[in-house]
Amino acid sequence: MCDSKKASYTRPSGRVFFGVYWSEAGERPRLGAMLWIKSLHIVFVASWFAGLFYLPRIFVNLAQIPVDVPADAVRERDRLLGMARRLLRFTTLLAVPALGLGLWLWLGYGIGRGPGQGWMHAKLAGVLLVLGYHHACGSLLRKFELNRNVRSERWYRWFNEAPVLLLLVIVVLVVVKPF
DSSP, rough: OOHHHHHOOOOSEEEEEEEEETTTSOOOHHHHHHHHHHHHHHHHHHHHHHHHHHHHHHHHHTTSSOOOOHHHHHHHHHHHHHHHHHHHHHHHEEEEEHHHHHHHHISOOOOSTTTTTTTHHHHHHHHHHHHHHHHHHHHHHHHHEEEEEOOHHHHHHHHHHHHHHHHHHHHHHHHOOOO
């Protein structure tokens, strides 16, 4: 770059806070804030799915405990039920900001809106399926708490694969945008 171009460049006044430039008037570019929102959305979605991956594994262990059990198995069952309750509660708390930030990106920043954004409709359908899966986990946990489980450990192993497939479909839709 020649010296004349260096001399004509004026640095904007203002401050950078967490990678977002704020002008003296308090205005900020939408892109910087949007990237922070998107980053947090990804972190909360990954954390939410981690809980959805692990909860059915606890169900597999609970399904292996027979209904008429000795005292030591009752303690194990109670311990697993406590773990499942806490994990479901924590996973639900992670789902709320994941969904809220996703809605903010969609409605506030317009990501996936407009013509030619069919991938977003498919992604939203996938998110609704994930919410249904999350709800199903809560229903299954209540059945375990009431000693009304009728499913085998093998069924729970297959049930555990659903969020993996849903995550795969959603990520492909967001990254590839096939339609």
